[in-house]
Amino acid sequence: MLLRISLFLLFAIFLNQATARVVRRQADPDEGELHSDHVFRAEEIIDLPVGRFPDPECQYTVRHRAPDGPPAHGDVRIGDPLWHEWSCSYGPLASSMYCMIVNNCTVAENRRASYKVPILDEFGCSLFPTILPHVQYTNDLAANLPVHAFSLDIDKAAVFFECNIKLLLKLNGVCRRPSCVPIEKFREGVGAL
Numbered sequence: 001m002l003l004r005i006s007l008f009l010l011f012a013i014f015l016n017q018a019t020a021r022v023v024r025r026q027a028d029p030d031e032g033e034l035h036s037d038h039v040f041r042a043e044e045i046i047d048l049p050v051g052r053f054p055d056p057e058c059q060y061t062v063r064h065r066a067p068d069g070p071p072a073h074g075d076v077r078i079g080d081p082l083w084h085e086w087s088c089s090y091g092p093l094a095s096s097m098y099c100m101i102v103n104n105c106t107v108a109e110n111r112r113a114s115y116k117v118p119i120l121d122e123f124g125c126s127l128f129p130t131i132l133p134h135v136q137y138t139n140d141l142a143a144n145l146p147v148h149a150f151s152l153d154i155d156k157a158a159v160f161f162e163c164n165i166k167l168l169l170k171l172n173g174v175c176r177r178p179s180c181v182p183i184e185k186f187r188e189g190v191g192a193l
Helices: 183-191
Strands: 002-004 007-014 017-024 026-028 032-035 047-049 057-064 081-089 098-108 136-139 142-148 158-169
Touching: 081 098, 081 158, 098 142
Parallel strands: none
Antiparallel strands: 002 047, 007 017, 007 158, 026 032, 057 081, 081 142, 098 158, 136 142
């Protein structure tokens, strides 16, 4: 039996609450699809032997003020500094075999919004680098993103984010995560105007 796994992290930031949910798409070619919350293109799915490649354990946390700050469970005001943190665990050999990339993030005013604003591209780079930094990787399987709380609409009390997390196989122990153009390059261009 083969299990197809593609992983993405769906999370919502309410201005007073943070929640996370990992959604997996699993299918058995003989029995049809078992669960699907997201449509994946064929090139995003690979077949792996289940016994050798168990599901990774991924976590998402939003913290107030700093990476070691308290979790954002209470009131969050527009402008408050927040740290989005992602981490994955994949057993004892994970850090020598894998690294992760957070990418394809969007933000919307509600979960079912027909229009979602992309904020991170397929390489994990910010699409608005002068106001939203690139994802920072603290190790091969952990990342964070410092931001200030914001709202898309004055009448809405929530902002919904959706991001993908990919585990990449290392090549000779080296993570092949793409590099983003340094934020300073964008700031230089803005200063020249």
